Amino acid sequence: xxxxxxxxxxxxxxxxxEDGVVRAVDGVSFELERxxxxxxxxxxxxxxxxxxxxxMGLTRDVNARFDGEVRYKGKDxxxxxxxxxxxxxxxxxxxxxxxxxxxxxPVYRIGEQIVEAIQAHERQDKRAAKRRAVELLKQVGIPxxxxxxxxxxxxxxxxxxxxxxxxxxxxxxxxxxIADEPTTALDVTIQxxxxxxxxxxxxxxxxxxxxxxxxxxxxxxxxxxIVVMYAGRIVERAASRELFYxxxxxxxxxxxxxxPRLDRPRPDRxxxxxxxxxxxxxxxxxxxxxxxxxxxxxxCMEEPRLEQRVAAPGHLDRCWLDLDYKRVHRDETIxxxxxxxx
Amino acid sequence: xxxxxxxxxxxxxxxxxxxGVLQREVARVHAVDDVSFSVREGETxxxxxxxGCGKSTLGRTIVRLLEPTxxxxxxxxxxxxxxRARRLRPLRREMQxxxxxxxxxxxxxxxxxxxxxxxxxxxxxxxxxxxKKHVEELLETVGLSPEHYNRYxxxxxxxxxxxxxxxxxxxxxxxxxxxxxxVSALDVSIQSQxxxxxxxxxxxxxLxxxxxxxxxxxxxxxxxxxxxxxxxxxxxxxxxxxxxxxxxxxxxxxxxSAVPIPDPDLAAxxxxxxxxxxxxxxxxxxxxxxxxxxxxxxxxxxxxVEPPLVDYGGGHLAACHHPLNVDRATLASLTVAAATxxxxxxxxxxxxxxxxSHPVTGETGxx
Numbered sequence: 001x002x003x004x005x006x007x008x009x010x011x012x013x014x015x016x017x018e019d020g021v022v023r024a025v026d027g028v029s030f031e032l033e034r035x036x037x038x039x040x041x042x043x044x045x046x047x048x049x050x051x052x053x054x055x056m057g058l059t060r061d062v063n064a065r066f067d068g069e070v071r072y073k074g075k076d077x078x079x080x081x082x083x084x085x086x087x088x089x090x091x092x093x094x095x096x097x098x099x100x101x102x103x104x105x106p107v108y109r110i111g112e113q114i115v116e117a118i119q120a121h122e123r124q125d126k127r128a129a130k131r132r133a134v135e136l137l138k139q140v141g142i143p144x145x146x147x148x149x150x151x152x153x154x155x156x157x158x159x160x161x162x163x164x165x166x167x168x169x170x171x172x173x174x175x176x177x178i179a180d181e182p183t184t185a186l187d188v189t190i191q192x193x194x195x196x197x198x199x200x201x202x203x204x205x206x207x208x209x210x211x212x213x214x215x216x217x218x219x220x221x222x223x224x225x226i227v228v229m230y231a232g233r234i235v236e237r238a239a240s241r242e243l244f245y246x247x248x249x250x251x252x253x254x255x256x257x258x259x260p261r262l263d264r265p266r267p268d269r270x271x272x273x274x275x276x277x278x279x280x281x282x283x284x285x286x287x288x289x290x291x292x293x294x295x296x297x298x299x300c301m302e303e304p305r306l307e308q309r310v311a312a313p314g315h316l317d318r319c320w321l322d323l324d325y326k327r328v329h330r331d332e333t334i335x336x337x338x339x340x341x342x
Numbered sequence: 343x344x345x346x347x348x349x350x351x352x353x354x355x356x357x358x359x360x361x362g363v364l365q366r367e368v369a370r371v372h373a374v375d376d377v378s379f380s381v382r383e384g385e386t387x388x389x390x391x392x393x394g395c396g397k398s399t400l401g402r403t404i405v406r407l408l409e410p411t412x413x414x415x416x417x418x419x420x421x422x423x424x425x426r427a428r429r430l431r432p433l434r435r436e437m438q439x440x441x442x443x444x445x446x447x448x449x450x451x452x453x454x455x456x457x458x459x460x461x462x463x464x465x466x467x468x469x470x471x472x473x474k475k476h477v478e479e480l481l482e483t484v485g486l487s488p489e490h491y492n493r494y495x496x497x498x499x500x501x502x503x504x505x506x507x508x509x510x511x512x513x514x515x516x517x518x519x520x521x522x523x524x525v526s527a528l529d530v531s532i533q534s535q536x537x538x539x540x541x542x543x544x545x546x547x548x549l550x551x552x553x554x555x556x557x558x559x560x561x562x563x564x565x566x567x568x569x570x571x572x573x574x575x576x577x578x579x580x581x582x583x584x585x586x587x588x589x590x591x592x593x594x595x596x597x598x599s600a601v602p603i604p605d606p607d608l609a610a611x612x613x614x615x616x617x618x619x620x621x622x623x624x625x626x627x628x629x630x631x632x633x634x635x636x637x638x639x640x641x642x643x644x645x646x647v648e649p650p651l652v653d654y655g656g657g658h659l660a661a662c663h664h665p666l667n668v669d670r671a672t673l674a675s676l677t678v679a680a681a682t683x684x685x686x687x688x689x690x691x692x693x694x695x696x697x698x699s700h701p702v703t704g705e706t707g708x709x
């Protein structure tokens with residue numbers, strides 16, 4: 001059994017605002033083991049980024065309220081004081097952000113930014129840190145790292161900047177790498193390179209990866225387990241193959257059906273999930289997906305628990321629908337041909 | 343078959359790089375380098391390629407936000423590439439654009455009603471009351487509510503903002519809409535809503551689209567034909583479905599293999615052709631075939647000779663010395679397409695095929 005690195009247990013993150021309490025994360029639990037890739041998938045506002053940022057301790061704010069536990073190697077990070085948290089952030093848990101254009105400082109050289117990350121956590125003189133920076137740039141596939149280490153971010157292309165971001169995240173050899181939409185701002189060709197790179201580096205650095213995305217296609221070939229989030233909670237959680245071949249929640253079907261697929265005949269219309277995600281201040285009663293769900297019935301006024309309803313171990317979902325009903329109806333959503341007003 | 347609404351003939355767009363006190367031109371960015379195609383009325387042409395391939399520049403040149411360096415643009419039988427601003431203004435009603443970033447393309451200090459109504463005001467259409475009515479109708483057409491008339495852009499989500507951008511483009515009832523990566527910034531679930539909306543609007547208003555994207559998965563759904571660009575050149579042009587079944591240019595093969603497929607078994611089985619490095623600089627593009635430094639089939643000829651755009655039949659054109667998925671009979675009957683760039687060597691017809699390749703399903707023949 002692999003070493004368990006992270007346990008998120010019934011995590012709640014609420015933000016108190018003038019308009020009311022924003023329930024960004026509401027009872028999320030998952031575990032992460034060394035060597036594992038966990039995909040967290042959902043739309044904007046589903047709470048996937050807030051969950052990841054809370055693990056990094058980046059949501060600590062005067063108006064933030066936390067509940068539950070985030071245990072890293074047994075230690076509850078939610079209750080660690082800020083100065084101690086800095087020892088974890090970057091050193092034990094590294095993060096790659098979505099936009100490589102804005103997350104690098106434009107007035108510092110790439111190398112300086114990597115050196116800064118190393119020296120923040122390790123006692124290394126500047127020359128040793130710089131040698132390590134060159135080494136890291138080489139590992140993330142930057143050609144001529146010896147000269148490129150002195151470039152400024154604007155001299156790098158989008159894909160190279162994201163590689164540099166990954167080098168910074170890996171600078172202190174973290175056990176967990178959190179990638180928040182690492183490829184959304186990139187071309188598909190570069191996206192394929194970056195995903196492959198993250199997958200390789202995970203083995204080289206012997207760490208675990210949390211990959212956050214709105215596109216299930218992105219995590220299809222690298223995730224071991226996938227968590228689908230909606231309105232601050234997990235609506236389905238399963239091993240990757242289970243989720244793709246036996247999806248249980250209508251929201252997961254909707255996400256799968258929205259992807260324009262090359263491997264299937266072109267449908268007359270793409271399936272789309274009607275409407276938009278609910279406001280996190282005034283959540284609908286019962287199942288949070290009910291107002292957008294074409295399969296909703298009376299029972300959905302009561303919120304289902306996240307539990308195992310199918311035979312496969314570890315496959316959990318939050319849906320009241322009958323298993324046979326689902327087997328009959330889900331394909332029309334996933335494979336398209338199902339018309340619906342946008 | 344309906345008539346061509348817009349024809350692009352040997353269009354080039356170079357941007358000068360100036361240096362020194364005298365601002366002398368020291369180099370040029372070859373953003374679009376001798377591209378020709380036409381789009382029929384009611385058709386959707388997908389324009390695909392990586393960042394820096396010139397697809398956005400070409401889109402902007404077509405609607406005359408930029409003036410081409412050379413070549414002709416014919417819109418409804420009229421040459422428009424040299425028209426001055428005043429003569430161009432009536433044409434602006436016919437051609438509109440939808441931009442990629444719904445956050446940057448709407449003025450945050452203007453109300454939605456003003457954003458959508460301004461084009462009508464500029465073109466002196468309708469009186470004030472009628473204008474409001476039209477804007478409210480447009481809001482409904484794109485799936486928003488007339489009550490949104492007095493709101494500001496920041497009150498909307500990304501998908502809703504993109505709907506506002508589409509309503510603005512529709513305000514003057516144009517014939518042609520150039521959509522520059524209209525869904526790239528949106529969640530997949532919202533992407534599909536937007537693609538369906540664009541399709542509905544096309545049917546309702548008989549629109550012609552040029553749809554620019556970097557993702558072949560997205561364009562497949564909306565396009566009748568697809569044009570693939572690389573470093574300023576048109577490298578393949580094909581009826582949409584044919585391109586996915588039978589890519590000829592190795593660059594298209596690589597683009598197809600990069601599109602993620604939400605099926606773990608198929609994704610594992612599929613060969614992902616990883617293109618090494620980034621797109622080379624368009625300031626000093628590679629000689630011969632511009633794709634040769636990144637191409638796994640490249641030989642000496644690719645380095646020396648620019649391949650002509652060759653007609654493979656059925657409206658499928660490609661520029662490659664070592665085409666994929668071509669049989670002997672087709673190879674024997676190839677002709678050079680009229681759209682071939684002037685710098686290409688028209689005698690250099692491809693002699694052999696590089697084998698079978700079906701990057702979507704993962705089946706490949708001998709490379």
